[in-house]
Amino acid sequence: xxxxxxxxxxxxxxxxxxxxxxxxxxxxxxxxxxxxxxxxxxxxxxxxxxxxxxxxxxxxxxxxxxxxxxxxxxxxxxxxxxxxxxxxxxxxxxxxxxxxxxxxxxxxxxxxxxxxxxxxxxxxxxxxxxxxxxxxxxxxxxxxxxxxxxxxxxxxxxxxxxxxxxxxxxxxxxxxxxxxxxxxxxxxxxxxxxxxxxxxxxxxxxxxxxxxxxxxxxxxxxxxxxxxxxxxxxxxxxxxxxxxxxxxxxxxxxxxxxxxxxxxxxxxxxxxxxxxxxxxxxxxxxxxxxxxxxxxxxxxxxxxxxxxxxxxxxxxxxxxxxxxxxxxxxxxxxxxxxxxxxxxxxxxxxxxxxxxxxxxxxxxxxxxxxxxxxxxxxxxxxxxxxxxxxxxxxxxxxxxxxxxxxxxxxxxxxxxxxxxxxxxxxxxxxxxxxxxxxxxxxxxxxxxxxxxxxxxxxxxxxxxxxxxxxxxxxxxxxxxxxxxxxxxxxxxxxxxxxxxxxxxxxxxxxxxxxxxxxxxxxxxxxxxxxxxxxxxxxxxxxxxxxxxxxxxxxxxxxxxxxxxxxxxxxxxxxxxxxxxxxxxxxxxxxxxxxxxxxxxxxxxxxxxxxxxxxxxxxxxxxxxxxxxxxxxxxxxxxxxxxxxx
Amino acid sequence: xxxxxxxxxxxxxxxxxxxxxxxxxxxxxxxxxxxxxxxxxxxxxxxxxxxxxxxxxxxxxxxxxxxxxxx
Numbered sequence: 001x002x003x004x005x006x007x008x009x010x011x012x013x014x015x016x017x018x019x020x021x022x023x024x025x026x027x028x029x030x031x032x033x034x035x036x037x038x039x040x041x042x043x044x045x046x047x048x049x050x051x052x053x054x055x056x057x058x059x060x061x062x063x064x065x066x067x068x069x070x071x072x073x074x075x076x077x078x079x080x081x082x083x084x085x086x087x088x089x090x091x092x093x094x095x096x097x098x099x100x101x102x103x104x105x106x107x108x109x110x111x112x113x114x115x116x117x118x119x120x121x122x123x124x125x126x127x128x129x130x131x132x133x134x135x136x137x138x139x140x141x142x143x144x145x146x147x148x149x150x151x152x153x154x155x156x157x158x159x160x161x162x163x164x165x166x167x168x169x170x171x172x173x174x175x176x177x178x179x180x181x182x183x184x185x186x187x188x189x190x191x192x193x194x195x196x197x198x199x200x201x202x203x204x205x206x207x208x209x210x211x212x213x214x215x216x217x218x219x220x221x222x223x224x225x226x227x228x229x230x231x232x233x234x235x236x237x238x239x240x241x242x243x244x245x246x247x248x249x250x251x252x253x254x255x256x257x258x259x260x261x262x263x264x265x266x267x268x269x270x271x272x273x274x275x276x277x278x279x280x281x282x283x284x285x286x287x288x289x290x291x292x293x294x295x296x297x298x299x300x301x302x303x304x305x306x307x308x309x310x311x312x313x314x315x316x317x318x319x320x321x322x323x324x325x326x327x328x329x330x331x332x333x334x335x336x337x338x339x340x341x342x343x344x345x346x347x348x349x350x351x352x353x354x355x356x357x358x359x360x361x362x363x364x365x366x367x368x369x370x371x372x373x374x375x376x377x378x379x380x381x382x383x384x385x386x387x388x389x390x391x392x393x394x395x396x397x398x399x400x401x402x403x404x405x406x407x408x409x410x411x412x413x414x415x416x417x418x419x420x421x422x423x424x425x426x427x428x429x430x431x432x433x434x435x436x437x438x439x440x441x442x443x444x445x446x447x448x449x450x451x452x453x454x455x456x457x458x459x460x461x462x463x464x465x466x467x468x469x470x471x472x473x474x475x476x477x478x479x480x481x482x483x484x485x486x487x488x489x490x491x492x493x494x495x496x497x498x499x500x501x502x503x504x505x506x507x508x509x510x511x512x513x514x515x516x517x518x519x520x521x522x523x524x525x526x527x528x529x530x531x532x533x534x535x536x537x538x539x540x541x542x543x544x545x546x547x548x549x550x551x552x553x554x555x556x557x558x559x560x561x562x563x564x565x566x567x568x569x570x571x572x573x574x575x576x577x578x579x580x581x582x583x584x585x586x587x588x589x590x591x592x593x594x595x596x597x598x599x600x601x602x603x604x605x606x607x608x609x610x611x612x613x614x615x616x617x618x619x620x621x622x623x624x625x626x627x628x629x630x631x632x633x634x635x636x637x638x639x640x641x642x643x644x645x
Numbered sequence: 646x647x648x649x650x651x652x653x654x655x656x657x658x659x660x661x662x663x664x665x666x667x668x669x670x671x672x673x674x675x676x677x678x679x680x681x682x683x684x685x686x687x688x689x690x691x692x693x694x695x696x697x698x699x700x701x702x703x704x705x706x707x708x709x710x711x712x713x714x715x716x
Binding site for chain 1: 657661
């Protein structure tokens, strides 16, 4: 992200340039209009040829000075056969201007005043359109400018301020209350809350303490923070977000394909039609009329409206999404979303917080001894449940474990003091023919509370059970209720067994659940569901990557500070499931906008070009109509912001 | 394969973007090109040994300015 915040932005420069041209063209065009009106009213101020001469002189700077860029770029198109919009305007205005010159020598109507007016309206249109386009990209530009410029770091026990570019990984940054955190890092000293709304859309500041991750460009609220920089430059959270949005712009929404194809052949086709129109009118009417009508055809055609219809809507949508922590990675998702019938949620980390805690345990031995045994084995695993058990045990000295083994999707085993210990779920017990007898009732009770229940076995005999639960996120129920109301088939997918899954799905009102699914089988389950319609899958971007890819729309839930997510068509940087609802609403609203825009752009050209060919539209009105049509498309896209999502 | 992002000045119309896409796509070693008028950027996926100069020349020959290149 090479952006210098002090430099005038691209868009601002563009607007400034068009404004200068705008003032220039009208300075000369207004006198022309006045002269022409006086002439039309029948007052003869000058001799006709002097009048033409004056207009030619006034129109000259309009076409060749203020319109120079347009003329140049348009003519370049003729030389390289890469025609663009400017080619049409250049040809139209030049031909019109030259009729003025030619009228000295032949009996021909003088369109030079018209040429000036066409250029004036063209530039006015461009100015308004550029401004509107600037509005469409405002959120993205805000993100670009969000990054901090300086950082205060600790060097040799002294605070010094350095430009952000010189900041290195490992530097200790000092952030005072109210200041921006220069880059992503981890707190090494201090406590505060941090306002992350500009990046995740989360409006309530997050409490942070030693060991918490912080995101660059967010604002420290009340305490002084010492933060060790962990990511800089292109690797920061902010850079990733900007990157995602920029790359989304380069993906295509399928509905746009047709418009793109037309845009590609549009200008050459119009040139051809204009020539044909000219010849026919010349043959069947007269040369003067033929010129006027051909010019109208050239300037009425508007490939811009077609080309801007989708990207502008997508851009506004991206900006709206980014503000709410919804990052649309693939434009296609916007179109596909409409067809989604089934929404599958992963349980852990998606519906639930992803932080399991021990809720209840039961053991035949003394609890302390029991926990010592269990925690010593669990200590060797990285699984979130294992971590929860170790944390709960508060054990400092762990026992020696031999023959430790991870039994994927089922549990763990190991030997302590020659005793064979096995900790795992029902599947594991069944596999090893372990009878749960008197534990059965207790296990059922745990499961009905939605606990993931681990059974501890010593030398093939159950000695206790541990109930671990992962709290449901605050907004999960609300979001799922909403989706149910909207008629979606909602399904939860989990590695938990039936009883536990049932308890949790009831708690969040999800309609169906699929239990006992190993992580690697999630994608297959989604594939099965796809037989009966389009499926969206919501899961975390790391473990659920295959499922996200398999689904028609994959929505990845970001976990805190890491969104370097490669899978998922849409990424939610805020953990809440309300984001899913918003993403669906936003996609639908955006797609509707795109359809409106394309309909308008197609309709405009289909209606107006024949009208121009048949001579019903004066060239100046043709130009005004053209300018209005592309402005309408951009402004209509901007109206998306009024949608409540 | 690598990704190149080029900031382009002077584009103001969808047909400009599609012209650049067409022209750059014709170069050797280009896998995909996508030009956005709204962010004034071309995102190009190309072979590692692609000549950046060649891309630059192609874009300027069409009448647009190459302002910044990130790889």
